[in-house]
Amino acid sequence: AQSVTQLDSQVPVFEEAPVELRCNYSSSVSVYLFWYVQYPNQGLQLLLKYLSGSTLVKGINGFEAEFNKSQTSFHLRKPSVHISDTAEYFCAVSEGAAVNKLTFGGGTRVLVKP
C-alpha cells in the first residue's frame, strides 16, 4: 500500500523568504503526484500535479515542485512567499489510471510572518 509523508507539520517563514515543503511517498509502481492548498474553513484547491514528462512542475500562485523518482520525493517550493500563502498544504499520490484513489499526506501548515 502506498503512503505519503510530509516531514514538517508546521513551517514558519518570513514574508518574501523562500519556502520548501517536503513530501516523500512509498509506492512500487508509477504514480501521479499532486499538491493541494487549503485556506481556513475551505476545501482543497489543486496547486499543481505531476503526471509524466519534465520533473519540474509549475503551478499556480508561483509554486513549483520537483519529482525525484530515485528519492521518491515531490517537494514543493516558492522563491518568495506572501502573507496570503498562509495555509495548509497537502501532498497526495495516486497509483495510476486503474482506480483514481488519492492517498494524502498529513499536511504542512505554513505561517507567513510579516
Place this chain on the structure above:
Amino acid sequence: DGGITQSPKYLFRKEGQNVTLSCEQYLNHDAMYWYRQDPGQGLRLIYYSQIVNDFQKGDIAEGYSVSREKKESFPLTVTSAQKNPTAFYLCASSNRQGRGGYTFGSGTRLTVV
C-alpha cells in the same frame, strides 16, 4: 463553488441524531469521495463511489452511510453510531482515471451539541 457544492456549511447535531450532509457535483465526474478532517490528522477517507449505485468503504466508514442513486449526488449520513462526529467533512469528485486529481467542495463543519 468550482462545480461541486456541499451543504450546509455549518451543521449542529444533538447526541443520538442522524444527520445527512449533501454533496452535488456538476462536472460530469464518475467518481465521488467523502473525507473527514480533524486538526492535525490530515484527510481520512470515509466512503468513495466510482459509479452510480456502487460504493466502497474507506478507512473510517464505521458510523457513516452513503448512497449513490444519481451521478451528480453522493450524500453522507452521519449516524448515531459515530461516536465522535464533530469534524470538518469534505466531498470531492474526479474522473475515473488518475490523471486529473480531485475537485473538492468547500466543506461542512459538523458540531455535536
